[in-house]
Amino acid sequence: MDIFHEALFGQALYNTRRHFLKQAVGGLGGIALGSLLGNCQNKSQTSLTDPDENPLSVKSPHFSPKAKRVLFLHMEGAPSQLELFDYKPELAKLDGQLCPQSLLDGKRFAFIKGVPKMLGPQAQFAQHGQSGAWISEYLPHFSTMADEVTFLKAMHTDEFNHAPAQLFMHSGTPRLGRPSMGAWVTYGLGSENQNLPGFVVLVSGSDPSAGKSVWGSGFLPSVYQGVQCRTKGDPVLYIQNPAGIDDTLRRRSIEVINQINELEHQQVGDPEILTRIQQYELAYRMQAEVPETMNIADEPLWVQEMYGAKPGESSFANNCLLARKLLEKGVRFVQLFDRRWDSHGTDEGSGVNDGLRRNCQYIDKPLTALLKDLQQRGLLDDTLVVWGGEFGRTPMMENRAGDNNTPFKGRDHHIDAFTMWMAGGGVKQGYSHGETDEIGYYGVSGRTHVHDLQATILHLLGFDHEKFTYPFQGRNFRLTDVHGKVVREVIA
Secondary structure, eight states: OOOHHHHHTHHHHHHHHHHHHHHHTTTHHHHHHHHHHHHHHHHHOOOGGGGTTTTOOOOOSOOOOOOOOEEEEETOOOOOGGGGOOOOOOHHHHTTTTTOGGGGGTTOOOOOOOOBBBOOOSSSSEETTTTTEEEEEOOOOGGGGGEEEEEEEEEOOOOOSSSHHHHHHHHHHTTSSSOOOHHHHHHHHHOOOTTSEEEEEEEEOOTTTGGGGGGGGTTTTTGSEEEOOSSSSSTTTTTTTTTTTOOHHHHHHHHHHHHHHHHHHHHHHHHHHHHHHHHHHHHHHHHHHHHHHOOGGGGGHHHHHTTTOOOOOHHHHHHHHHHHHHHHOSSSSEEEEEEEEEEEESSSSTTTTHHHHHHHHHHHHHHHHHHHHHHHHTOGGGGGEEOOOOSEEEEOOOOSSSSSOOSSOOOEEEESOOEEEESSSBBOSSEEOOOOOOSSSSSEOOOOHHHHHHHHHHTTOOTTTTTEEEETEEEEETTTTOOOOOGGBOOO
């Protein structure tokens, strides 16, 4: 249970009481008890009532930003760029031929064995919009937004397995323990709505392979971690008061707990105690605002139909509509994970033909509705939308058995070339940055490393990624530790 749920559930009440009673055995605890009993009817006044002490108060970045908030849509499992955005007619001519050995030498793959066959594109492509962007038939709705987005066609990463690559994408390292991008952004900018978390996570399907660490706070104070909300049932666990507890009693309990924590902070000086105080206060405020914000049934029917959203379900469409509501309410960083994109072709319907087509049908309409909705409401101009997976897919078949007899068409993990896109928030419209070779295997121009993407996102939010740091274990750490450059070509 994370600290938000602990605060909502009240378990920390009992832990703090036990600690307090231990202190009360000495003289200091008795003095504190007298003070608390004399003030428990009044609203607690902690140092966090001062905006300068509130970790979620709005803060200014290094320079004037182009974006005020971020929506990151992660297609967990890594969609194939060769069936979506990276049109390679030359690859179609090689379909079924054995892969040249030069493409295999010195390379590590997750599942390829022996010499696999090349696999041509499984989708038809067409150019769209004034930009002439090549987009596959799998995304007919999204293709209407071709002139709104910037494509990054030559992305590359360091990690070829899902969990390390997801951690790398969101925390800048494949190892556990570092803050996620959303935590960094919330730490740097605070939140525009003090009644909601600054960083909210929505998941369709199961949790990502890397687990909840991809929205964790790492060594940052835990107030900056992502709060996972649900689209079915209570949006946040324990958001409702327990039986027999009304709002007045809840408020008084939190006041007493926070006064005890404040006394402990004065004694030991641990900044995480201030974080805990803030979490209790936020949890209380969330009880009123979260249920209203997360209720898509209040949206007009035409809006629900535009997204394909259905109240009471857990779906990507519902999450897209909720993302718009959260952004509109002032949440700083919203992160959507959709887990269905691992197109290995190990069984029928899981490959880059039927499987990928089905997955695209699932996201195409709500994704497009989200972009149009943000645009119509004037939110897209200062909301940076980022879409992509953790790596790309190979231009050859997976060939897991090593005999080239796989009946289903799947592709293996690929670190050297994949496509992501961004929209709004100060990036160019109808622009494509970078290019891969004629079969989509290597980036040949405009290569963009994951750290470059992170540096660019921070730049659009007004941060110099080399100066945006946090002291930990004797040195200053940063999200892009210690590489990365801003991709200035994509900035409007």
